Structure formats: structure tokens, C-alpha cells
Amino acid sequence: MNILVTGGAGYIGSHAIRQLLEAGHFPVVLDNLSYGHRNTIPNNVPFYHVDLKETDRIAEILREHHIEAVMHFAALISVGESVQKPLLYYRNNTAGAVSLLEAMERVGVKRFVFSSTAATYGEPEEMPIVETTKQQPINPYGRSKWFVEQILRDIAATDPKFGFAAFRYFNVAGASEDGTIGEDHQPETHLIPLVLFAAMGKRNNITVFGTDYPTSDGTCVRDYVHVNDLVTAHVLAVEALSDGDARFYNLGIGYGYSVREILDTAKKVTGKEIPTVFGLRREGDPAQLFANSDKVQKELGWQPQHTDIDEVIASAWHWHSTHPNGYAVS
Ligand SMILES: NC(=O)c1ccc[n+]([C@@H]2O[C@H](COP(=O)([O-])OP(=O)(O)OC[C@H]3O[C@@H](n4cnc5c(N)ncnc54)[C@H](O)[C@@H]3O)[C@@H](O)[C@H]2O)c1
Numbered sequence: 001m002n003i004l005v006t007g008g009a010g011y012i013g014s015h016a017i018r019q020l021l022e023a024g025h026f027p028v029v030l031d032n033l034s035y036g037h038r039n040t041i042p043n044n045v046p047f048y049h050v051d052l053k054e055t056d057r058i059a060e061i062l063r064e065h066h067i068e069a070v071m072h073f074a075a076l077i078s079v080g081e082s083v084q085k086p087l088l089y090y091r092n093n094t095a096g097a098v099s100l101l102e103a104m105e106r107v108g109v110k111r112f113v114f115s116s117t118a119a120t121y122g123e124p125e126e127m128p129i130v131e132t133t134k135q136q137p138i139n140p141y142g143r144s145k146w147f148v149e150q151i152l153r154d155i156a157a158t159d160p161k162f163g164f165a166a167f168r169y170f171n172v173a174g175a176s177e178d179g180t181i182g183e184d185h186q187p188e189t190h191l192i193p194l195v196l197f198a199a200m201g202k203r204n205n206i207t208v209f210g211t212d213y214p215t216s217d218g219t220c221v222r223d224y225v226h227v228n229d230l231v232t233a234h235v236l237a238v239e240a241l242s243d244g245d246a247r248f249y250n251l252g253i254g255y256g257y258s259v260r261e262i263l264d265t266a267k268k269v270t271g272k273e274i275p276t277v278f279g280l281r282r283e284g285d286p287a288q289l290f291a292n293s294d295k296v297q298k299e300l301g302w303q304p305q306h307t308d309i310d311e312v313i314a315s316a317w318h319w320h321s322t323h324p325n326g327y328a329v330s
Contacts, residue, residue, distance in 0.1 A: 002026045003238060004067045004109075006052065006100065007074030008045075009036025011183045012115070012172060016071060016231045017045060018181070023235050028065045030058065031074060037327040040181050052096030058103035069111035069238050070104060072097065075145070078189055079119065079284075082141035093144035098151065105155075111241050112152065112164040113234050118223075118252070118289060120146040120168060128255075128292040131168075131248050138284055149248070156246040163245035165237040170223035170252030170291050172230055174312045175319035182319025183227075184326030191262055192224070192313060196320045199272040206274060208259050210281035215288060219259035223252035223290035226306035226315070236300040247299070252291025253307045261309065269313045270321075 003020060007013040008029030013036070020027045021042070029041050032051040041047050046065065050057050052074055061067070075093045076082070082089040097114075104112065119142035120135045137143045152164050173192045175182030183193050198206040211218040230251055237247070257265075267274055296302045306312055 004070045006030045013073040014040035055099045062107040071113045079141045086140035089140045089144045094147045097148045114166040116166045116168045118170045123286045130292045163241040165247040167251045173224045174226040174315040179318035195266045199270040207277045207279045213287040217260045221256035221288040223256045229304040233302045249296035250291040256290040
């Protein structure tokens, strides 16, 4: 299948390209490189340095490559920044998706796989989170994605030929098996890379926000899904989608690990001390967040392969320890 991958130069998109190639598909990448890395994209994959807002240009690309489906990873991803700059997030993530969907409508591309987020649930009232758990996002990042989910429902309601899957990701972690591609966000805000940076001496320490949560060891619990498992669900979805599909799936492994467990595992995996500072709780951090992912397992046959946190952290360590400056050549 010819598939346009937006955000294909980013962390998750770059892993998606690899799997799409392995599965015999033909990915085409669109990325404005605001955060992505050009050198993650294999030479045999067409790349367009284009922004989501360029509707006409996107329509041309869809036409030129006879695109049959779009995997839409491109977005701004920092919750903190979204609170400071809400309009930037609504323009980039919500209006950007609208522009892309308009280009698809114009050309007649009817399959869409969307990167949504567990942040659309906000501080949920039930745990584990199921797809029907009430969505009440508590920041502009979460809302920017929630709006796109609603827009997709509206399109599906009027166009019987349109079919989409929206995946609500929990915490994505790990790197490719060969350690050649991995996470390189600037600035990095995700726990596992930050812990590994502290192990490498790239940062002085790691702060644990809150030690008095009602969890087994007092620190927050999150559901970590390996990037390759996450991407596999996208490949399964794009191959399964048919006319009229409006599918929503959680993507997590179904249980969580605490911040202390991440620290202990990282220490074991790296063999290094991790200087740790214990701080106060952060606003808007629920004690626990983990998915019930029965639906995607049942409907798409998805089965996460890397659920052992030692393995997930070891895969991230393989990447970070061999690429201490990420993709930057130094
Ligand atoms: N990493 C996670 O844990 C996580 C969790 C939940 C959801 N997500 C979602 O997954 C997707 C991918 O996340 P990631 O971690 O790979 O992020 P990333 O920043 O590594 O990748 C996003 C890519 O999108 C590109 N991009 C952003 N705005 C664009 C625009 N207007 N036009 C063209 N390209 C644009 C960036 O240059 C970057 O290459 C995002 O939609 C994010 O919201 C990620």
C-alpha cells in the first residue's frame, strides 16, 4: 500500500517507516523538520519538507504517489508548552490535521490512522482506562488531539467510504532493535530518556515529582508501551481498515511501572548510579495511568511483545549509549 507518513522524521514515525518497509508497503514521508531528523529516513523513501498547513502541496503529493492511506504522526507534543502557547497547539495539531484531511478529501484518500493520546482522558475516574472512559483532557495538548478525534467522527458520519483508526497512546518508550534509531526530542520531557541521561552524566540528576501518591511505593505509575509494538498496531490497522470504520483504541500494555521501578531498572540495566532528587507532586499528574487494551488485542490481533520493563529500558539504553547526542553529529 502507498502510505503517506506525516511526522515520519520523528521518534515514532521513523520506527513506523521501518516496519512499513518490512511489511512490503511504500511509505512517503512528510515532515516540516521542526523537531524531526532528516537522517532517520532511508534513502529509498521519498521525503517532503512540507508543513501540515500546506494543503495544496499535500494534495499534490497524495496524487503524485497514488497514496491510499495516511498515518498521521506529525504534531507538537509538549504538554507544558501547550499550556503556555495554546494557539500554537491548536493551529499545529488541530488545524494542521484539518488541512491534511482537506487535502485527502480533495484527492479521495479514504484511510486515516491517527496518533491520539491518553492525555485525552485527563484525570480519569476509573483505572484501567477503557476506550469508553470519559474523556476530559486537562491541557491544550490533550484537547488539540481530542478535537481531531471529534472531527474524524464527523467526517465518518458523512462519508461512508471514509475509514479511520485513532490510537490513544500511553507512554511510548524504547528504540529499534539494532539501536540505530531512537528517541531524540529537544527538549526531552519523557522519563526513561531523562533517567538514562542522568546515568550518562548528560544531566546532573533526575527529579522524582511526588513520593506520597497512593501507589505501592508512593511514586506515579505509568503504562510504558514499546515503540515497535505501538507501530505494529498501526500497520495492523492500516491493513484492516474498511469503509465506514471509526475505530478508537488504547495502546498500552495493560499495567504500569512506578517511577521508582524505572529508576531501579535503569540502574540495573546501565550499571550506573542515577543521582535522584525527590521533589513535590506536579499539578495534573494522576497517581496511576494504565490502559485496558483488550479492544485492540481482540479486533486487530495486536499483542505487545516487549512488556518486560528491563527489555524496554535496555533497548532505549542501546540507542542512547551509542548516540549520546542523538542524531546530532558531533
Ligand atoms: N512519544 C509519546 O510518548 C507519545 C504519547 C502520546 C501521543 N504521541 C503522539 O505521537 C505522535 C508522534 O510523537 P513523537 O514522540 O514521534 O514526536 P516527534 O516530535 O518525535 O515527532 C513529531 C514529528 O512531527 C513533525 N511535525 C510537527 N508539526 C508538524 C507540521 N505542522 N508539519 C509537518 N511536520 C510536523 C516534527 O518535525 C516531528 O518530526 C504525535 O502526534 C504525538 O502527539 C506520542
